[in-house]
Amino acid sequence: MQTQQTGITQRRPAAVVREQGATKVERQPQNTVLVWPNLLAIEFLAAALITLGLIILSWVIGAPLEEHANPDITPNPSKAPWYFLNLQELLLHMHPSLAGVIVPGVAILMLMAVPYVDHVVGDTGRWFASENGPRIAGISAVYATVWLVALIIFDEYVGTRRVLESIGIPEVIISIVVPVAVMIGLSWLLVILIRPMQPNAREILIALFTGFVAVYVVLTIIGTAFRGPGMHLFWPWAMPPRH
Amino acid sequence: MAAEAAGPHRDCAVGLFSIAPHLEEMIVIGSVNEQWERLTRTQLWRSLFRQGWPDTPRNRTLAVMGNVFLHLHPVRLPRAALRVTYTFCLGGISFLLFLSLTVTGVLLMFYYIPSVTRAYNDIRDLETVVSFGYFLRNMHRWAAHGMVITVFLHMMRVFYTGAYKPPREFNWVVGVLLLTLTFLLSFTGYLLPWDQLSFWAVTVGTNMAGYAPLIGPEIRFLLLGGFEVGQNALLRFYTLHVIGLPLLVAVFLAVHFWRVRKDGGISISGPL
Known part of the structure; x- marks a missing residue:
């Protein structure tokens, strides 16, 4: 009523049309097949095989069950579930805040950031990006494994803490600065090492991600199979019983 | 006729x-x-x-x-998207294991009471008294370990094929969240048998959370409902394990699947 009196036409949006659709289709439908039966047959077969494997596994191997929980008896060693043993292993070498919270937290955030660091499309869908890719991944896996095993053995038998404490280095440097420097420094060194191959952003990420996966897997294996009483290193076949 | x-x-x-x-x-x-x-x-x-x-x-x-x-699924898909050596069916297998865990988990709930005086005996009964109880528990356990492995491998597949690139960036982020939730689901289930293995594993795990800067002790207290692993912790882990986290995972799975479709289906390489 008031609008008419002032002579201003009131405008309301009739519809919102996006410049870009919610659905992003990259290519025209060409050389396509029907989902029924082509994809569904593969899915059914995969589901049947996995279900069969799971049934056989559950038939043959029993889930572990120890004695009733007892807060008064601490087993030596006490271990986290296997997928957290990598973090428990880190706990032996650095400040607990770093090992238990900051390193895994930063790792998750860095994983989430991957597509925002490498966003160049064109090589989507190609395993390892390029011919250099598998080589970079191989170098990175070996590099990370060798450094990690060497550092763990050094810390066990020589002891970074023992060495640094004996020359009066403060605690904050021993448990925080040195481990952070080692983690960042070795990652940086890896990127330098592959530089002659003129890697692009995705290939650098392949190097770093492969290093992360190798460290994750090797730490998990060491934590699971090579750590015994007192969390000291033992060969799996010479592992003293838990007590 | x-x-x-x-x-x-x-x-x-x-x-x-x-x-x-x-x-x-x-x-x-x-x-x-x-x-x-x-x-x-x-x-x-x-x-x-x-x-x-x-x-x-x-x-x-x-x-x-x-x-x-x-x-x-879409009605049609590119022939290249059928290649098993591209996806290794890892996302689908992870989802299948999640469904198996839901079914076996619901059945296990019929026989389990999250009480520090009953839980351990309930698990013992599963092994000795309940028909197929041992099998049921084994299946739940191995599927849980399997899911941690397949979700991680799925992430590796997506990474190494560059399938996280635009327009799929956000779905990669959702995937990383789902990996984290998978770890948490597995960890909260780990305490439930209430044996020495589970008790001390969770003690070690929650001690790690307690090392968080500034608010570590508060986080640990919130997780355990006290200063040590006891009845409150068992109830919290049980509730998170059987309803809280599965609901959250279901929501993120819905978003994950929906976005696969909205971002143009699974990524495939170049022209066919």
Whole structure:
């Protein structure tokens, strides 16, 4: 009523049309097949095989069950579930805040950031990006494994803490600065090492991600199979019983 | 012809047909094909299946479109997307394991009470008293370990094929969240048997959370409902394990699957 009196036409949006659709289709439908039966047959077969494997596994191997929980008896060693043993292993070498919270937290955030660091499309869908890719991944896996095993053995038998404490280095440097420097420094060194191959952003990420996966897997294996009483290193076949 | 052959049966069934006239079409005896034709024309059948047997492109299209579960898929997809050596079915296998865990988990809940005085004995009973109880527990445990592994491998596959690139960035982030939730689901389930293994593993795990800068002790207290692993911790882990985290995972799974479709289906390499 008031609008008419002032002579201003009131405008309301009739519809919102996006410049870009919610659905992003990259290519025209060409050389396509029907989902029924082509994809569904593969899915059914995969589901049947996995279900069969799971049934056989559950038939043959029993889930572990120890004695009733007892807060008064601490087993030596006490271990986290296997997928957290990598973090428990880190706990032996650095400040607990770093090992238990900051390193895994930063790792998750860095994983989430991957597509925002490498966003160049064109090589989507190609395993390892390029011919250099598998080589970079191989170098990175070996590099990370060798450094990690060497550092763990050094810390066990020589002891970074023992060495640094004996020359009066403060605690904050021993448990925080040195481990952070080692983690960042070795990652940086890896990127330098592959530089002659003129890697692009995705290939650098392949190097770093492969290093992360190798460290994750090797730490998990060491934590699971090579750590015994007192969390000291033992060969799996010479592992003293838990007590 | 068919009606003649069915004469005697017809007489016997007249009373029934007068109650449910459409059953007549189902029971008339003829050749198998005729029977089939008639069956698929009944009201009951047509209320269940809106299209014919999926042996023509039209019916196959309708079968996928008209089914709430199958319509997660598109009707057609690029031939290259079928390549098993590209996906290794890892996302699908992770989802299958999640479903197996839901089914076995619900069955396990019938036999388990999250009480520090009962939990351990309930697990012992599963092994010795309950029919297939041991098998059920094994299946839940191995599927749980399996899911941690397949979700991680799925992430590796997506990374190494560059499938996280635009427009799929956000779905990669959702995937990383789902990996984290998978770890948490597995960890909260780990305490439930209430044996020495689970008790001390969770003690070690929650001590790690307690090292968080500034708010570590508060986080640990919140997780455990106290200063040490006890009845409150068992109840919190149980509640998170059987309802809280699965609901959260289900929501993120829905977003994850929906975005796969909205971002143009699974990534495939170059022109075919």
